[in-house]
């Protein structure tokens with residue numbers, strides 16, 4: 001589904017990654033690990049179509065995502081470091097706005113339930129704590145109805161409850177069938193990609209709330225600093 005060939009990226013005369021190739025099939029999960037500054041966010045932004053790699057190409061169902069971005073843009077959702085929410089809107093208004101952009105109003109309830117946003121729906125985004133802000137941003141994954149999720153540090157600022165909710169979302173999105181693919185960046189230049197297995201906690205009802213939106217959900221790419229939390 002997503003085919004990456006010989007990706008390289010140089011920034012400020014420093015090679016961040018070189019000749020990185022991997023394929024991501026539906027239902028796969030890719031975990032990107034590496035030291036601070038090694039290029040994880042840069043790689044994700046390249047895969048999202050936001051930062052062309054120095055060389056190599058990325059194809060989504062045989063379409064180069066930089067030459068033919070339209071199909072790809074509507075097929076993926078990206079949650080970066082910045083939550084990209086509107087300060088002056090309430091939580092509900094933010095979610096409604098995203099659903100309006102994607103024409104997915106029928107997914108609003110599932111998104112609210114899955115992130116358990118009911119207590120803050122009428123609060124202005126600017127008045128929320130960091131953890132709640134992150135939860136609101138993650139709700140965008142659900143209303144996007146995207147095949148591919150890119151999440152940069154998904155667990156940043158989350159408490160244990162929210163952490164479990166996000167693990168559930170990841171599990172449901174990828175249907176937990178296939179082994180993960182782990183891409184590791186070491187010392188900024190050495191790249192390896194291999195299969196690994198992540199164990200997830202038992203789900204706690206989120207699946208039911210997500211039922212209607214499940215069909216379109218297939219692949220997840222995450223950058224994570226705390227790999228061991230998924231494995232233990």
Ligand SMILES: Nc1ncnc2c1ncn2[C@@H]1O[C@H](COP(=O)(O)OP(=O)(O)OP(=O)(O)O)[C@@H](O)[C@H]1O
Nearest residue numbers: 011012014016034035036037038039040041042043
């Ligand atoms: N806008 C930019 N312009 C130039 N260089 C940048 C820019 N953003 C990041 N860099 C550089 O690219 C390198 C990789 O940064 P990146 O944010 O991809 O790393 P990371 O692995 O995600 O780091 P962290 O774990 O700290 O979030 C760093 O050396 C950084 O200084």
